[in-house]
Amino acid sequence: MNVLVTGGAGYIGGHMVLALLDAGHKPIVFDNLSTGFRWSVPEGVPLVVGDIGDFELVLRTLQTYQIDAIAHFAAKLVVPESVTDPLGYYLNNTVKSRSLMAAAVAAGVKKFVFSSTAAVYGNTSDKPIGEDAPLAPLSPYGSSKQLTEVMLRDVAAAHDMRYVILRYFNVAGSDPAMRHGQSTANATHLIKVAIQTALGMRSHMEIFGSDYPTPDGTCIRDYIHVTDLIAAHMRALNHLDQGGESLVVNCGYGHGYSVSDVIETVRKVSGKPVEARFGPRRAGDPVTIVADSTRIRSRLGWQPRHDDLASIVDHSLRWESMLRERNLKL
Ligand SMILES: NC(=O)c1ccc[n+]([C@@H]2O[C@H](COP(=O)([O-])OP(=O)(O)OC[C@H]3O[C@@H](n4cnc5c(N)ncnc54)[C@H](O)[C@@H]3O)[C@@H](O)[C@H]2O)c1
Ligand SMILES: O=c1ccn([C@@H]2O[C@H](COP(=O)(O)OP(=O)(O)O[C@H]3O[C@H](CO)[C@@H](O)[C@H](O)[C@H]3O)[C@@H](O)[C@H]2O)c(=O)[nH]1
Numbered sequence: 001m002n003v004l005v006t007g008g009a010g011y012i013g014g015h016m017v018l019a020l021l022d023a024g025h026k027p028i029v030f031d032n033l034s035t036g037f038r039w040s041v042p043e044g045v046p047l048v049v050g051d052i053g054d055f056e057l058v059l060r061t062l063q064t065y066q067i068d069a070i071a072h073f074a075a076k077l078v079v080p081e082s083v084t085d086p087l088g089y090y091l092n093n094t095v096k097s098r099s100l101m102a103a104a105v106a107a108g109v110k111k112f113v114f115s116s117t118a119a120v121y122g123n124t125s126d127k128p129i130g131e132d133a134p135l136a137p138l139s140p141y142g143s144s145k146q147l148t149e150v151m152l153r154d155v156a157a158a159h160d161m162r163y164v165i166l167r168y169f170n171v172a173g174s175d176p177a178m179r180h181g182q183s184t185a186n187a188t189h190l191i192k193v194a195i196q197t198a199l200g201m202r203s204h205m206e207i208f209g210s211d212y213p214t215p216d217g218t219c220i221r222d223y224i225h226v227t228d229l230i231a232a233h234m235r236a237l238n239h240l241d242q243g244g245e246s247l248v249v250n251c252g253y254g255h256g257y258s259v260s261d262v263i264e265t266v267r268k269v270s271g272k273p274v275e276a277r278f279g280p281r282r283a284g285d286p287v288t289i290v291a292d293s294t295r296i297r298s299r300l301g302w303q304p305r306h307d308d309l310a311s312i313v314d315h316s317l318r319w320e321s322m323l324r325e326r327n328l329k330l
Pocket of ligand 2: 077
């Protein structure tokens with residue numbers, strides 16, 4: 001398959017590019033390099049530098065490369081930033097996805113895989129959450145993705161298109177062979193921040209909220225290794241290629257860790273101290289989000305292979321150390 005990977009110069013999309021190459025498909029990266037990196041696109045993989053909201057450029061790209069499927073990763077994704085800049089998030093994530101879908105329809109692309117998020121659920125109980133639960137996002141980021149899901153469903157119903165929507169829980173880790181990882185400057189993700197603190201790149205870090213109704217008072221998340229997440233995407237693509245119907249699936253392991261658990265794991269795996277200070281709650285944060293992953297296992301035959309927080313942290317730590325050495329040399 002010729003697969004257009006929007007956001008393919010970024011963290012998760014970049015892992016998709018590697019998986020497509022490994023499986024003998026042809027990825028074409030479409031990215032505006034706002035948070036992605038030109039250097040991270042493997043040699044020989046076409047990179048179109050542009051915005052997914054540029055209808056003419058997207059359409060030309062779909063036609064030139066005879067694209068069979070779109071894997072749509074391009075987005076802004078920082079929850080607190082979306083709270084202060086909702087218009088920017090609705091524009092980039094929703095309005096521009098509409099333009100991308102319009103180009104896909106115009107070019108006759110029939111398969112669409114979309115990166116959604118557990119943030120569409122909002123506050124959940126402490127039980128794992130299933131795909132049919134009511135959606136009540138707490139942040140403009142979550143809403144921007146929910147609206148895109150609705151649009152994709154309606155577009156697919158009206159045109160000759162099928163989709164898989166993957167609702168990611170918290171993604172971390174890096175390619176175990178260290179070909180790719182999370183390189184975003186100023187990343188705000190918990191595991192990355194804790195690792196940077198362990199490596200001495202930050203003097204300390206903050207724990208956002210200590211009074212949540214959880215056993216240790218900090219928020220609980222379901223952390224999934226990026227390699228398992230990408231395996232789910234490859235299964236989703238094959239499912240669509242074999243004529244499978246449209247699907248919405250959760251991508252998580254079904255159990256969660258608190259912020260304090262994660263920081264303790266980073267201390268253990270790195271063997272370094274991590275100074276963490278309690279601060280106020282952060283806007284837009286749900287208390288607990290853990291996936292019910294029954295559907296993805298039964299419908300796509302997906303089985304996790306890296307369901308181990310210590311190994312997720314180890315892979316992230318190795319990538320961060322490599323990045324740091326390289327940046328020090330530059
Ligand atoms: N990282 C997580 O924990 C997580 C969790 C749930 C969902 N997601 C989703 O996964 C996807 C990928 O996230 P990531 O962590 O790899 O982030 P990232 O910032 O590393 O990657 C996003 C990529 O999209 C590109 N991009 C953004 N807006 C664009 C536009 N308008 N046109 C063209 N390119 C554009 C960026 O340059 C970047 O390369 C996003 O859709 C995000 O919402 C991520
Ligand atoms: O320096 C930090 C960073 C984070 N946290 C906490 O750690 C948890 C996880 O935060 P973070 O890693 O920023 O992820 P989330 O805000 O849960 O969001 C991620 O996970 C969502 C799915 O659950 C995705 O949609 C988002 O794109 C992705 O950023 C939250 O309780 C944060 O308040 C801290 O206490 N200190």
